[in-house]
Amino acid sequence: MDEQPRLMHSHGVGMAGHPGLAQHMQDGTAGTDGEGRKQDIGDILQQIMTITDQSLDEAQARKHALNCHRMKPALFNVLCEIKEKTVLSIRGAQEEEPPDPQLMRLDNMLLAEGVAGPEKGGGSAAAAAAAAATGGVGADNSAEHSDYRAKLSQIRQIYHTELEKYEQACNEFTTHVMNLLREQSRTRPISPKEIERMVSIIHRKFSSIQMQLKQSTCEAVMILRSRFLDARRKRRNFNKQATEILNEYFYSHLSNPYPSEEAKEELAKKCGITVSQDVTVIIHTLVSNWFGNKRIRYKKNIGKFQEEANMYAARTAVNATSVSAHGSQANSPSTPNSAGERQIFEGKRSLLSYRDCATVLD
DNA sequence: CTTTATGATTACGG
DNA sequence: CCGTAATCATAAAG
Numbered sequence: 557m558d559e560q561p562r563l564m565h566s567h568g569v570g571m572a573g574h575p576g577l578a579q580h581m582q583d584g585t586a587g588t589d590g591e592g593r594k595q596d597i598g599d600i601l602q603q604i605m606t607i608t609d610q611s612l613d614e615a616q617a618r619k620h621a622l623n624c625h626r627m628k629p630a631l632f633n634v635l636c637e638i639k640e641k642t643v644l645s646i647r648g649a650q651e652e653e654p655p656d657p658q659l660m661r662l663d664n665m666l667l668a669e670g671v672a673g674p675e676k677g678g679g680s681a682a683a684a685a686a687a688a689a690t691g692g693v694g695a696d697n698s699a700e701h702s703d704y705r706a707k708l709s710q711i712r713q714i715y716h717t718e719l720e721k722y723e724q725a726c727n728e729f730t731t732h733v734m735n736l737l738r739e740q741s742r743t744r745p746i747s748p749k750e751i752e753r754m755v756s757i758i759h760r761k762f763s764s765i766q767m768q769l770k771q772s773t774c775e776a777v778m779i780l781r782s783r784f785l786d787a788r789r790k791r792r793n794f795n796k797q798a799t800e801i802l803n804e805y806f807y808s809h810l811s812n813p814y815p816s817e818e819a820k821e822e823l824a825k826k827c828g829i830t831v832s833q834d835v836t837v838i839i840h841t842l843v844s845n846w847f848g849n850k851r852i853r854y855k856k857n858i859g860k861f862q863e864e865a866n867m868y869a870a871r872t873a874v875n876a877t878s879v880s881a882h883g884s885q886a887n888s889p890s891t892p893n894s895a896g897e898r899q900i901f902e903g904k905r906s907l908l909s910y911r912d913c914a915t916v917l918d
Numbered sequence: 919c920t921t922t923a924t925g926a927t928t929a930c931g932g
Numbered sequence: 933c934c935g936t937a938a939t940c941a942t943a944a945a946g
Contacts, residue, residue: 791925791942814935844934845925852937853924920946927940932933 635745662770669777671712707780715773726762730755798827806850807868813851
């Protein structure tokens with residue numbers, strides 16, 4: 557006990573790393589009751605040294621006594637303040653981080669793919685578009701589409717359960733830590749501010765875990781999507797009626813088989829392509845593909861298409877004559893060749909055009 | 919199975 | 933972005 561004061565005085569032992577502080581204390585305690593304070597400190601240190609000898613009950617009692625000390629709140633605040641100014645200022649600079657761009661990207665993607673968004677909102681635009689492309693013509697797209705939807709919603713469900721799990725774990729852990737810190741704040745200087753900071757650290761940690769989840773979910777969606785897109789490549793033939801309608805248009809506009817935007821839409825509608833309004837662009841490529849293929853293949857081998865051409869020409873011709881017989885010329889299916897139209901098939905048009913056929917039939 | 923038909927995709931030019 | 937031409941990949945026919 558009486559050893560302690562000497563310990564304090566001797567530089568290089570008790571305060572080896574802080575000669576200045578020791579000096580300061582020495583100066584500060586140079587008053588009349590300086591010796592008395594040293595005595596107190598000595599007492600305290602002694603108590604600390606022998607703390608392991610105390611029984612648990614004794615320790616609790618002391619703790620309680622300490623807590624009830626009238627100076628305790630003030631001292632607590634001071635200690636908190638000091639701590640705030642030292643420890644926290646060291647790493648306090650890196651607070652206020654901006655939202656992680658990577659995380660935002662993931663969030664946006666999940667939202668766009670319909671994983672993170674509102675429940676069952678018809679899925680993403682991409683899904684709808686892909687659905688239309690898969691087989692808008694027949695009535696067969698449902699199989700693959702629903703497969704895709706099922707898989708997507710599976711991913712979605714996993715994602716949400718996991719997310720919820722994380723959320724719950726995070727909350728549990730947070731409250732646990734908060735309780736712990738609150739409890740500890742009875743014996744060591746922990747300000748509410750510090751607790752708050754700790755909580756935010758925990759949240760950051762958990763959100764980084766969440767990011768991993770989001771990452772892997774994104775990956776899964778990408779894989780699913782690429783597989784679906786591959787599946788989309790699988791050819792689905794147009795049904796007979798659709799082909800007939802398209803052929804009809806093609807052969808009755810043989811001299812200029814380039815349907816306008818409106819014409820394409822009209823054709824799509826007539827072919828039974830379900831135009832869900834927001835996928836007209838897909839429909840457009842559908843019809844365009846058909847005409848593109850038809851044009852190139854017709855041109856490449858006119859002979860092979862001769863029969864078909866004649867057939868359709870004859871058919872539309874019959875339609876035209878029957879219509880004109882009723883006195884209405886207006887909706888004759890074609891008005892081939894006015895000046896300035898593209899001459900795709902050069903001079904090789906030895907076959908019957910619609911007009912030829914029509915006049916023949918007249 | 920091989921061949922053919924056909925929808926989709928890609929490369930390129932305007 | 934539109935079209936052509938070549939090519940791919942698969943459905944359907946043989």
